[in-house]
Amino acid sequence: MFDYRYNNFYEIVKEHATKRPKSVAYFIDERKITFHRLLLKIDTLARFMELMGVQKEEKVAIIMANSLEFIITLLAAQKLGAIPVPINNFLKEDEITFILNDSDAKLLAASAKYAKELRNVLETTNVQKIVWEGEYQGLDENNIAFSEILESLESHEKLNQHVDIDDTAVIIYTSGTTGKPKGAMLSYRNIFSNILGVERLLTITPKDRFIVYLPMFHSFTLTVTVLMPLYFGSPVVIIRSIMPFSNIIKQLLLKRVTIFTGVPDVYNALSKAKLPWYFHWFNKVKYYVSGAAALPEDTLKRFQSKFKKGKLLEGYGLSECSPVVAVNLPNKQKPKSVGPALPGVEVKIVDEDMVELSRGEVGEIIVKGDNVMQGYWKRPEATAETIVNGWLKTGDLGYMDDEGFIYIVDRKKDLIISKGINIYPREIEEVLMNNPHIKAAAVIGIKDEKSGEVPVAYVELEDGEKISENEIKRYLKEHLANFKVPRSVYIVDELPKNATGKVLKRVLKERLQKEKE
Numbered sequence: 331m332f333d334y335r336y337n338n339f340y341e342i343v344k345e346h347a348t349k350r351p352k353s354v355a356y357f358i359d360e361r362k363i364t365f366h367r368l369l370l371k372i373d374t375l376a377r378f379m380e381l382m383g384v385q386k387e388e389k390v391a392i393i394m395a396n397s398l399e400f401i402i403t404l405l406a407a408q409k410l411g412a413i414p415v416p417i418n419n420f421l422k423e424d425e426i427t428f429i430l431n432d433s434d435a436k437l438l439a440a441s442a443k444y445a446k447e448l449r450n451v452l453e454t455t456n457v458q459k460i461v462w463e464g465e466y467q468g469l470d471e472n473n474i475a476f477s478e479i480l481e482s483l484e485s486h487e488k489l490n491q492h493v494d495i496d497d498t499a500v501i502i503y504t505s506g507t508t509g510k511p512k513g514a515m516l517s518y519r520n521i522f523s524n525i526l527g528v529e530r531l532l533t534i535t536p537k538d539r540f541i542v543y544l545p546m547f548h549s550f551t552l553t554v555t556v557l558m559p560l561y562f563g564s565p566v567v568i569i570r571s572i573m574p575f576s577n578i579i580k581q582l583l584l585k586r587v588t589i590f591t592g593v594p595d596v597y598n599a600l601s602k603a604k605l606p607w608y609f610h611w612f613n614k615v616k617y618y619v620s621g622a623a624a625l626p627e628d629t630l631k632r633f634q635s636k637f638k639k640g641k642l643l644e645g646y647g648l649s650e651c652s653p654v655v656a657v658n659l660p661n662k663q664k665p666k667s668v669g670p671a672l673p674g675v676e677v678k679i680v681d682e683d684m685v686e687l688s689r690g691e692v693g694e695i696i697v698k699g700d701n702v703m704q705g706y707w708k709r710p711e712a713t714a715e716t717i718v719n720g721w722l723k724t725g726d727l728g729y730m731d732d733e734g735f736i737y738i739v740d741r742k743k744d745l746i747i748s749k750g751i752n753i754y755p756r757e758i759e760e761v762l763m764n765n766p767h768i769k770a771a772a773v774i775g776i777k778d779e780k781s782g783e784v785p786v787a788y789v790e791l792e793d794g795e796k797i798s799e800n801e802i803k804r805y806l807k808e809h810l811a812n813f814k815v816p817r818s819v820y821i822v823d824e825l826p827k828n829a830t831g832k833v834l835k836r837v838l839k840e841r842l843q844k845e846k847e
Contacts, residue, residue, distance in 0.1 A: 331674045331700070332526040338493040338518050340409040342560050343369055350563070353536065357585055358398050358568040365563075368402070371480055375406035378479045382459060384437055386411030386491050389501070391435035391457070392547070393417045393426065393444050396570050399463040399476050400546050401556060403439040408499060411491040415501045415513070416547035418751075420811040423447045429503050429511055430455040433707065439476070442466040495519045501707055502549045504649040504752060513707035514549075520652040523700035525558045527672035531659065532617060536563035538588045539614075543569035543578050549649040550621045550750070555591050564589075575599065583612045590640075591619045593750035594629060595780055597642065601632035610639070617660070618642040621653075622750030623782045624738060627665055644668055646738060650722055651675075652701040656736045667735040675699040679730050684718060692729045692739050696721040744835070746775030746783045753785055753814050761809045762789060767797040770825050772833040773816060776842060787816040788838055790825050797821075 336342055343365065346353065351366035384390060390407040392414055394400040400416075407414045415433045417426060419441070426447055430438070431454075438457045440448055442464035451457050452472060462469070463476045499518045503511040528534070542555040559566045567585045569578055582590065592600075597620055618633075618640050625644045633642050641660045646668035647653035655677065658669035671677040676698040679687045687693045702722045705713035716723055725745070728738045746753040755773035762771035770790040775783040789802065799819040806815045826837040 332523060334495055334519065334522055334526075336518075336522065336561075337495045338408055338497070338499070339557055339560055340372065340405055340493065343372060343405060346560075346563050350536075353563065354565045355560075356398060356401070356566050356568055357581075358570075363398060371398075371402045372405045372409060374480050374483050375402055376409045377483050378461075379406055379410055379412065379437065381483075382437060384410055384412050386493075387498070388412050388437075389415050389433045389435040391415045391417055391430055391433060391438045392440075393419050393448065394439060394441045394463055394546070395419060395443060396542060396546050396568055397441065397463060398568060399439070399441075403461070404500075404556070408493065409491070411493045411497060413498050413501055413515075415503070416552065417503065418547050418811070419444055419545065420751075420813055421447070422809060422811055423450065424809060425511075425811065427451070427454050429513075430457055432511070433501060433503075433513060437461070439463070493518070495522070498704060500552070502552070502649045504549075510757070512709050512712055514649045515704040515707050516549075516649075516652050517704050519700050520703060521553055521557055522561075523674050524553055524652045524654045524672070525561050527654065527674045527701070528554075528558065528657070529562075530673040531657065534558075534562045534564060534589065538562065538564045538616075539567065539585060540564055540589045540591070541567040541569065541578070541582055541585070541587045542591075543572050544591065544593065544622075544750075548622065548750070549653040550647070551591070553652060553654070554619060554621070579605070579609070582615070583609065586612075586614045588614050589617045589619070590615045591621065593622045594620060594625045594782060595749055597625065597633050598629045598780075601629055601636055613637075613639060615640040619657075620644045621647065623747045624668075630665075646736065648724060648726075650703045650716065651697055651699075651724075652703065654701065655695075655697050655724075664731075664735050667731075667737050669736065670734040671697075671736070672701070675701055677730070677736060678721070679728060684721070687729075689730055689732050692727055695724045695726045695728045695736070695738075697724060698722070744773075744775070746773075746785050748775075748778075748781045748783050748785070748813060750782075751813055755785065758785060758787065758806070758810065758814055758816065761806060762787065762802070764809075765797075765802070765805055767791055767795040768802075769793075769795075770833070772825055772835055772838060774835050774838050774842075776817075776839070778817070784817040785814065786842065787819045788822055788825060789819060790822060 346365040347369035354362045355365045355368045356363040390412050404414045439461045459472050495518045498515045500516050501513040503513050540559045544551045643658045645657035647655045656669045656671050678696050679693040681693050698721045744755045758773045759771045768789050769792045772788045778784045802819045826834040
């Protein structure tokens with residue numbers, strides 16, 4: 331299907347640095363980083379990693395805010411054939427510790443702003459050294475400043491390990507139905523297939539400019555705004571934080587960005603925002619790409635009526651598919667559809683027995699192609715359940731029309747998507763059940779205009795126990811990332827259950843809906 335010209339992303343950086351060394355790879359703050367400088371920094375950090383004993387297939391964890399250092403760490407690890415493990419930097423200490431231990435990471439690259447969550451890492455995990463980006467107080471032989479490494483070592487190009495296209499490029503942790511995160515192993519072929527599929531649909535050249543402000547640890551951001559621009563040789567404007575959003579608009583105009591990616595709530599905000607009068611004069615964006623969650627139809631309509639120059643293209647995907655499965659076409663879009671399958675990707679709609687359904691019938695979406703992950707790290711049983719005869723079961727319900735356009739109907743699993751981030755109710759329920767006051771718990775997702783969905787918890791207390799809703803929320807905040815903490819907690823006398831004792835979440839959703847009416 332595709333002519334895979336490269337084995338890995340380090341090869342691409344090296345080629346750009348040789349053929350066009352003075353071309354800009356990144357804009358960050360007021361600095362420009364050329365491909366030549368980028369290669370030197372990658373080679374230098376790779377040399378440090380080698381001296382620290384990092385070998386092929388070993389894991390290098392990354393907990394960083396958006397930064398040049400994030401990208402350098404990712405590519406330096408890949409140069410050695412090591413496997414980067416980007417970790418959600420909104421997670422709390424317990425959650426981070428689990429992923430570090432599960433991934434077997436020996437080296438961690440981290441932003442100093444997350445020092446509190448990482449204070450016990452050297453004692454509670456197998457991590458032996460931490461490389462700190464930013465101002466970290468407490469540097470020693472095991473806590474090393476990123477800046478010192480780049481200043482004290484020379485780059486060493488010749489240590490390049492052979493890295494094959496079917497080697498694991500990255501492990502992305504995604505929550506599973508058990509509540510514990512699972513590491514989706516993506517190969518270079520997986521990610522390149524996504525990029526080459528996009529290349530067939532969109533016109534992207536080194537003259538284009540991307541902007542990255544969404545968290546780099548997210549699979550959507552990582553593929554579409556970190557790795558894909560490298561392939562095309564397109565510069566990227568790095569924004570450290572989504573707030574203030576006015577800075578993103580400012581940089582979009584000043585740096586003449588042509589490809590903008592966002593999640594639905596960003597496009598919702600833009601469609602309602604008061605923009606400066608000169609915005610449309612200087613705006614150069616030709617493609618607005620929406621991913622990570624479903625785009626509401628009214629948001630799409632408002633946005634398109636306000637931003638007439640560029641095309642808003644909604645896509646659909648999941649981390650296990652590197653992540654893009656489908657995307658709307660620039661010259662043909664259909665309301666409520668996420669578009670046809672990406673070139674190189676096969677999609678079917680099937681019933682419970684994996685038998686393909688007729689067009690228009692609702693069933694589970696399954697995916698096949700070079701974009702489908704290698705499997706879950708150390709989870710052979712979960713891998714076998716998810717990938718059957720090469721087909722990946724997404725757990726999403728949808729249908730396909732006669733032209734192959736895909737429509738997402740609902741989630742087969744209990745997945746909640748809030749601001750583009752996956753939240754699994756069972757993970758929250760397990761934390762609630764660890765509280766001695768609580769007898770039973772159920773978490774459901776409810777629609778929210780700003781976030782798409784938010785979690786809500788129902789709890790049944792142990793006989794004679796007393797605890798308030800606010801106390802429960804405070805307890806949850808100690809053990810979960812803020813985005814996972816339920817918007818509301820309701821204490822009930824008894825949760826609705828079926829004959830086998832399973833909580834009927836459908837009844838809870840109906841009850842909440844009636845109370846709102």
